[in-house]
Amino acid sequence: MSERIVITGAGIVSAIGNNKRQCLENLRNGFSGIGEVRYLPTVHHEFPVGEVKLSNAQILDLLGIDHNQVYSRTTLMGIMAVKEALAQAGIDNNHNHMTLISGTTVGGMDVSEQLFSQGMSQEDCTNCIATHTCGASTCAIANHFGGIFNSTITPSTACSSALNAIMLGSDLIKAGMSQMVVAGGSECLTLFHLNGFKSLMILDTQRCKPFDEHRQGLNLGEGAAFVVLESEEHAMNRKAHIIAHIAGYGNACDAFHQTASSPDGEGAFLAMSKALNEAHMKPQDIEYINAHGTGTPNNDLSESAAIRRLFDNNVPPVSSTKSFTGHTTSASGSIETVISLLALQEQFLPINLGWSTPIQDGGIIPVTEPRKASLNNVMCNSFGFGGNDSSLILSKHTK
Amino acid sequence: MDNLQDILKQQIIDALNLEEIETADIDNDAPLFGEGLGLDSIDALELIVLLERNYGIKIKDPAVGKEIFKSVNVLADYVSKNRTK
Amino acid sequence: MNWVRIRKDSIVVNGDVLSTENTGQAMLKEVYKKHIGGYPKFFKMDALCKLGLIASELLLQLESPRVTDTEQRAVILFNRASSLSDDRNYQATIQDAGNFFPSPAVFVYTLPNIVTGEISIRNKYYGETLFVVLDHFNAQEMFNVVREAFLDPMTSDVITGWVDCENKDDFEACMFLASAVDQDFTPEFINEIYNK
Numbered sequence: 001m002s003e004r005i006v007i008t009g010a011g012i013v014s015a016i017g018n019n020k021r022q023c024l025e026n027l028r029n030g031f032s033g034i035g036e037v038r039y040l041p042t043v044h045h046e047f048p049v050g051e052v053k054l055s056n057a058q059i060l061d062l063l064g065i066d067h068n069q070v071y072s073r074t075t076l077m078g079i080m081a082v083k084e085a086l087a088q089a090g091i092d093n094n095h096n097h098m099t100l101i102s103g104t105t106v107g108g109m110d111v112s113e114q115l116f117s118q119g120m121s122q123e124d125c126t127n128c129i130a131t132h133t134c135g136a137s138t139c140a141i142a143n144h145f146g147g148i149f150n151s152t153i154t155p156s157t158a159c160s161s162a163l164n165a166i167m168l169g170s171d172l173i174k175a176g177m178s179q180m181v182v183a184g185g186s187e188c189l190t191l192f193h194l195n196g197f198k199s200l201m202i203l204d205t206q207r208c209k210p211f212d213e214h215r216q217g218l219n220l221g222e223g224a225a226f227v228v229l230e231s232e233e234h235a236m237n238r239k240a241h242i243i244a245h246i247a248g249y250g251n252a253c254d255a256f257h258q259t260a261s262s263p264d265g266e267g268a269f270l271a272m273s274k275a276l277n278e279a280h281m282k283p284q285d286i287e288y289i290n291a292h293g294t295g296t297p298n299n300d301l302s303e304s305a306a307i308r309r310l311f312d313n314n315v316p317p318v319s320s321t322k323s324f325t326g327h328t329t330s331a332s333g334s335i336e337t338v339i340s341l342l343a344l345q346e347q348f349l350p351i352n353l354g355w356s357t358p359i360q361d362g363g364i365i366p367v368t369e370p371r372k373a374s375l376n377n378v379m380c381n382s383f384g385f386g387g388n389d390s391s392l393i394l395s396k397h398t399k
Numbered sequence: 400m401d402n403l404q405d406i407l408k409q410q411i412i413d414a415l416n417l418e419e420i421e422t423a424d425i426d427n428d429a430p431l432f433g434e435g436l437g438l439d440s441i442d443a444l445e446l447i448v449l450l451e452r453n454y455g456i457k458i459k460d461p462a463v464g465k466e467i468f469k470s471v472n473v474l475a476d477y478v479s480k481n482r483t484k
Numbered sequence: 485m486n487w488v489r490i491r492k493d494s495i496v497v498n499g500d501v502l503s504t505e506n507t508g509q510a511m512l513k514e515v516y517k518k519h520i521g522g523y524p525k526f527f528k529m530d531a532l533c534k535l536g537l538i539a540s541e542l543l544l545q546l547e548s549p550r551v552t553d554t555e556q557r558a559v560i561l562f563n564r565a566s567s568l569s570d571d572r573n574y575q576a577t578i579q580d581a582g583n584f585f586p587s588p589a590v591f592v593y594t595l596p597n598i599v600t601g602e603i604s605i606r607n608k609y610y611g612e613t614l615f616v617v618l619d620h621f622n623a624q625e626m627f628n629v630v631r632e633a634f635l636d637p638m639t640s641d642v643i644t645g646w647v648d649c650e651n652k653d654d655f656e657a658c659m660f661l662a663s664a665v666d667q668d669f670t671p672e673f674i675n676e677i678y679n680k
Contacts, residue, residue: 105595107566116575134566135617156566156617157597164614171632192571195578196591201444201461252555253604253613258592260440270555270610274638385592386601388613415589418527437524444588452585 005170006397008240009089009228011081011184012338014325015050015221019084024342027350028370032324034207034219040189047203049189050221050326052077063144071140072108072132077224078141078186085182086145089228090240093146099178100142100149101169102226103161103185105330107154108132108140110190137186149182156330158384159292160251161185162225163333163392167249169229179234184226184334193329194220200259208295208327209354210320211304211366218294221326225334227341244344247281247377247395250274254387260298265306267389268292268381272310275391281377283311286393288349288378290340291364293320294327295354303381304364319367323353333382333390340380340394349373403475414449415442427471443468455483485666486546487645487677488539490657496680497542508653512538519545523606530570530593531652533602536561539659540603540643547661551607556640558612558633559600561659562626563648566617567596569655599647611639621646623674634664646678 012019015033016026026033034050059076060067063083082100091098112132135154142149155164162185169183197203197220204217235242252274254267261268276283292303300320307315321339322328328335343350352366376396383389408422417436425436431446432438443464450456456478458464467477489496493507495515502519504511512534516526520541526534544550551557570593577587592598597615604613612633618625630644645659658678662669 116579133617135619154617156595156615157600157613158595168614168629168632171635174635175628175632177628177632191578192575192594195586196574196588196594199444199448199586199588199591200441201447201588251612251614253559253601253610255601255604255608255610257439257605258441258598258601266610274636278636384597385595386597386613386615387604388597388601416527417524419524441589441592448585448587 003174004232004245005173005229006232006235006242006245007227007341008230008235008242009085009091010243010338010341011084012223012225012335013052013077013080014223014328014335015052016324018054018080020338020342023339024346027321027324027339027342028348030351030353030370032207032353034221034326040191040194042191042194044194044198046205047194047198048207048219050219050328051189052223070111072111072137073188074104074106074108074110074137074186075140077188077222078102078137079144081184081186081224081226082141082145082182085226085228091148091228093148095148097150097179098148099151099153099169099172099181100138101153101155101165101181101183102138102141103155103165103330103333104134104137104187105156105158105161106187106190106193107134107137109192110188113191157388158386159329160333160382160384160388160390161330163337163380163382163390164251166227166229166334166337166392167251167390170246170249173229173231179230181229182226183229184224185331186224187222187329187331189220189222202296204295207354208323210291210293210295210323210352211300211359211364212355213357213359213363215295215297215300217296218322219326221328223325223328223331223335225331225338227334227337242397244341244394245397247393248275248277248279249390249392250278251388251390254389256387259385261302261383263302263305265302265309267387268303268306268383269309271389271391272306272379272381275379275393279393281393284314285377286316286379287373287375288316288343289318290336290350290378290380291318291320292381292383293322293352295322299383301359301363304359304362307364308362315364317349317367317373318364319350319352321350336382337380337392337394340378344375344378344394344396347372347375403479404471407471407475407478410449410453411446414445425471430470431468450478454478456481485668486543486661488542488657488659489677489680490535490539492653492655495542498546528589529602530573531655532567532569532596532647532649533593533599535649535655535657536599536647537602537606539647539657543643543659543661544607553608555610556638557609558639558642559603559609560614560630560633560642560644561600561647562616562618563596563646564618564620565648565650567594569649569651570594603643612636621678623671623678626674627671630662640664
């Protein structure tokens with residue numbers, strides 16, 4: 001049997017808090033972070049969003065970075081989350097040869113947009129874009145931490161990017177190509193994708209209602225989350241505290257449409273099935289599913305169908321925490337992994353806000369009342385445009 | 400001079416990159432979606448943008464789109480009644 | 485192992501030059517019409533997806549029988565420019581406040597991994613799909629990611645390679661169909677084909 005991959009640190013920044021403690025508190029209290037847009041300079045105030053409640057200047061101050069340096073918001077939020085994860089894992093500047101994997105699709109586009117609107121020449125704009133790519137945002141996060149990261153990878157698979165980053169990080173360790181990986185994702189709001197999602201007519205003008213019959217669409221959010229991954233042996237050798245282990249994961253292609261999910265949720269079904277197989281688990285071993293649950297008519301119906309296919313009449317408690325954070329697109333997979341980790345650690349079920357009426361024809365009935373639960377294994381789903389569907393199983397650590 | 404049906408057909412072909420289809424290939428009464436032209440949900444959204452850009456018609460609910468894209472004749476009728484430019 | 489190398493003015497398939505009269509987008513369209521056809525969705529794709537689709541079609545036409553409807557084939561692609569070519573087109577639809585009509589059909593292609601989805605949709609591949617953006621062409625890095633993909637016993641082969649599209653007429657691709665047991669799929673081989 002191949003070596004177990006464990007998580008020894010986690011960090012999160014989202015609309016419901018700038019760290020794990022704040023996020024946990026708001027999750028438990030049912031306080032959503034979705035509200036009227038405040039930091040993104042858009043005219044579209046009709047669409048509520050899940051913004052991180054800090055301006056870029058405030059984040060620079062928090063991190064002690066000189067205001068004259070140009071950092072994208074994706075990078076800044078990423079640094080905050082990586083910093084929290086490293087601190088928990090007890091990693092200081094004496095470590096090196098670590099790999100940073102950050103899933104993002106927006107990258108530094110917020111900076112490009114600001115410069116665009118300042119009327120730069122076409123040539124200047126092109127040069128500017130070149131320095132603000134997705135990969136550049138990951139390098140900028142890594143560089144903030146001095147020499148501890150000797151390589152970076154930036155998977156870009158739309159909304160499943162961050163979960164794929166965690167899976168890729170686990171693979172790197174299993175393949176013996178890296179001993180320690182910090183994996184997750186970061187994504188800030190931009191005019192570019194707010195208007196894009198608007199053009200797809202999948203944004204709700206109210207707070208989203210995942211898995212509700214009357215759901216009207218999603219709310220975009222932003223944030224970052226990262227986990228520190230290493231082999232169990234490596235963690236024990238350095239006497240690190242193990243938070244949980246990664247029991248299994250799977251990625252599959254829905255092969256249906258560029259953006260829409262198939263009616264029977266084929267890709268989601270295959271991804272969850274692969275994760276169970278790899279974990280040597282049966283469906284009944286899963287005690288909570290943190291669903292992708294965007295709140296769009298298409299996703300929630302398709303994901304419900306996939307979950308019903310796999311779990312039949314024994315669907316475990318399910319919730320979509322996008323009702324708290326908004327859909328943080330490429331960061332959602334890691335943000336929801338950290339939320340699942342908090343659920344596992346604190347032994348509670350995060351609720352699904354905004355739900356009141358079941359979807360006709362076999363929709364999922366999500367958890368709406370906060371409650372304690374005895375959790376050993378939790379599943380986290382993350383699906384992206386391109387039919388890129390992923391599912392991860394986290395387990396409580398046992399020796 | 401072209402009638403509204405023909406103008407719409409050409410605009411649909413251009414907007415949706417229906418490279419191998421000509422206006423004569425589209426029957427005025429045939430459904431635009433489903434079999435026929437092989438259009439999908441993104442095409443429907445693109446047609447909604449077309450109506451706003453070319454005719455000043457704003458459609459907020461994609462379900463309304465479904466109704467008016469039943470055929471070129473239905474669409475032309477809707478456009479002539481609701482256009483603001 | 486089969487491979488395809490596309491530059492903006494030339495196409496080589498397994499060492500044989502595919503003769504074309506045009507360059508850039510016109511060349512891709514010419515190849516579609518002459519050698520592929522019957523998939524009108526091609527015309528709706530952005531330049532990156534057109535490039536990826538043409539490369540994968542030329543590659544898969546060498547396969548006999550052609551494999552479809554499988555969970556065992558992964559699609560793992562790499563590039564440098566991400567979806568920049570289509571990003572520019574989409575930005576053009578929201579650049580001017582007086583002519584502000586964000587295009588959904590353009591927006592859906594502003595993600596580099598849509599090309600892995602398009603290839604999977606065309607061939608009904610339900611296996612792993614992954615798109616990785618790199619600083620520059622890096623055969624070792626690409627090989628490493630593919631090797632990790634083969635850790636999944638479900639994955640028996642992979643369509644992989646470099647599909648980069650800076651502008652609609654400025655692109656290159658280098659694509660392989662490698663199986664888990666191919667001993668000749670190495671960083672050296674990837675480099676050799678890329679430099680051909």
